[in-house]
Amino acid sequence: MTEPVKLLIHGASGRMGQALMRLAAEREDCAVVGAVSRKVGQRVVDGVPQFAANELSGVPAFDVAVDFSLAEAFDPILALCAERGAAFVSGTTGLSEAQRAAIAIAAERIPLLSAANFSLGVAVLSELVERAASALPGWDCDIVEAHHNGKKDAPSGTALALGAAAEQGGAQPRYASLRAGDIVGEHLVQFAGQGERIELVHRAINRDIFARGALHAAVRLHGRPAGAYRLRDLL
Structure with a gap:
């Protein structure tokens, strides 16, 4: 049996973390060897060593870091991956x-x-949006997104990625944002022409879909050549 991919979870105390x-604990193809949060209470939780954000240099060896944190915490974890030659999701x-320039350099x-x-x-929606924009030159393109408050x-x-x-397909998207309640994530891309319109919609019911996708990407990214990948490249 192939050895499980060793993961470092960065931003472990957040919702996604x-x-x-x-979900990683339920999989056989990966194992969490360390978890990093802004602050640490217990040093070990469910067998996983816990580290504060200022203790990054002391984390054990890992194959892939999975980062769902804040922009202000991003630079150190990217630098650590580049220093250790580990993959980064x-x-x-x-x-x-x-x-973003640092990402390109690290890649x-x-x-x-x-x-x-x-x-x-x-x-998949991203690919459909690009195809629709290419097939409907001159149509208005609007992206409406809704998330929790x-x-x-x-x-x-x-929304920006969909834009x-x-x-890429030649459209000029406009954006509108809603922040309300506990909405996980909804994205509507509308193309409107004379007398007709097309709506492409994705609704997230819970955050587990994002975590599953990130773990899927981490396992598939391990061992690949250096470079910047898209999720569709790892499906």
């Missing part, structure tokens, strides 16, 4: 241009995937 920890959004040394959304459905960045990273797909 907790889902990653729980990140769903952190709200990154600056400088951080010359390690395999990595930085995505706003790890839903397999959204990966605690989400800081707007438009969402997923980039629309632009």
Whole structure:
């Protein structure tokens, strides 16, 4: 049997981090060897060593870091992966241009995937959006996204990624954002022409779909050549 992929979960105390920890424990193809949070209470939880954000240099050897944290915590974990030659999977959004430039530089040394959304459905939606935009030149393109009232960045990273797909097809997308209640994530891409319109919609029911997608990506990314990957490349 193949050895399980060793994972470091960065941002382990957040909603996504907790889902990653729980779902990884149910899989045989990966194992969490360390969890990093802003602050640490217990040093070991369910057999997994816990580390504070300022203790990154002390984490054990790992194959892939899975990062769902905040933009201000992003730089150190990317640098650690590049230093150790480990793969990097990140769903952190709200990154600056400088951080995106750092991703491109790191991709010359390690395999990595930085995505706003790890839903397999959204990966397919992105391709559909690009095809629709290409087939419907001159149509209006609007992207409406809704998330829980605690989400800081707007438009969402997923909305911007869908917008980039629309632009690849020649459209000029406009954005609208809603922040309300506990909405996990909804994205509507509308193409409107004279007397007709097309709506492409994805609704996330729970966050487990993102965690499953990130774990799927981490396992598939391990052992690949250096480079920047998309989720659709790892399906």
